Amino acid sequence: MLDKRLEAALEMAKEAGALAQRMRANPGELQAEIKGPMDLVTAADVAVETLLRDRILTFEPDVAILGEEDGLEGVGRRIWIIDPIDGTVNFSRGMPDWAISIAFSDGVAITHGVIYAPDLGLTATAIRGQGCYLNGQRVLFDETPSDTPIVALGYSARRPIAGYLGRIERLIDHGIEHRRHGAATICLLGVLGRWFDAFYEPALNIWDAAAGLLMIEEAGGHVSHDPLPDFLTKPSDVLARNRLDLKLGSILAGDD
Template identity: 35%
Template sequence: MSSDLTFALRLADAADAITHSRFRAADLKVERKPDRSPVTDADTAVEDAIRALLAEERPDDAVAGEERGGQVVAGRTWLLDPIDGTKNFLRGVPAWGTLIALIEDGTPIVGVASAPALGKRWWAARGEGAWAAENGGSPRRLAVSGVRDIADAYLSTTDLGSWVEYHSREKYLTLVDACWETRAFGDFWQHCLVAEGVIDLAAEAIVNPWDVAPLRVLVEEAGGRFSDLTGDPTIHGGSALTSNGHLHETALKLLS
């Protein structure tokens, strides 16, 4: 395991200690950001804790995060989403996680998604495969599914309303009708499920780079494919589609 991935897993440990203690806390503090999305005291505490560790052990690396800002720069940037799925977190729904990615020269090379309330963690690094562990158990290597027919595909998204506002509800429903089964596992979790081979497609009409950077590494190292909805494999496209690779072009055509 590379030193960067080992360190990223340590950062996730620090995040889990904070989020686990604040999940379903009676005194959880919730505020609304200018874009009307919620932020809790746990979000900011996690990002501050990770930034402190990065300043101590990776002082030459840049840092960018959802809550404290920053930009992905040339060279090395750690990109942080302290709690992906904050709406779930503040309502007591266990489907949320901390996302940590290392970007090198514009490409994510390390990714960790840690979901302590689900008892799961996923991680990957370029050339080292994609892995997951449950409740601290032994890691298992991940591989995407082998489904090749869209009519047999299992699809997930985050929120149908986002397709109305940012892409096309009708186009998404065209994809839904073409697939075998659909759910809305939402946010990071659905992309992790693609990497595990549990589902075959996950599509989002609106994302930020910190929402998907580690998931791109995870899915690609599991043998799958990541792109925005135009087919560009970028974390900066404002949308996301992950797949087992076999179904990617078909899904893009149905969403175009």
């Protein structure tokens, strides 16, 4: 039997994904606006976040909600953390690499997470202490080293480009390939799906990462980021990896 909170989050995510796809099918409805370099908000982002907030408050009225578009609403330790469309540029261009992310924190840790990538047909779920599942199959990382390690990288305009380019150079020097998808949720799904061995992005917002970081932990992987109270209020550098120790902390380190 599904946990009621996870079941609700799954239903919300599926409904939100269908709404986003319907709106994208009619480009006149998207009304994209530029927030920053390669950072868009569309009418679908706003509509999906509004839908998620409504569904959350119907399910659980006395909670706080933190979302990408409308910020923090409500008070208290219990908080839902939502990204209506992570990878909006990809979404608006018709690419499949975008997802809806929903997480819940009890005030101490992230306890529930759902990532739904409709165009890729991928649904990932996790409950703290109960494992991580990708399309219904439990994910457990093994310790078999990869002959061709790959790290997914994110880029943040909050940090100088030199840090990103230096990171790529250091990875190549250590024989490690890299990829960039323009959506943290997709990169985290990629670690779960064994496309990648790790994902790193500096200055990442918590709504991009909360659900996926719980999933990596529940699959037996390792994550690093600022303490949750800090991460809830400001971006953090984020590293998520499977069991493979590539000494990524030292490889990725550098002046940003």
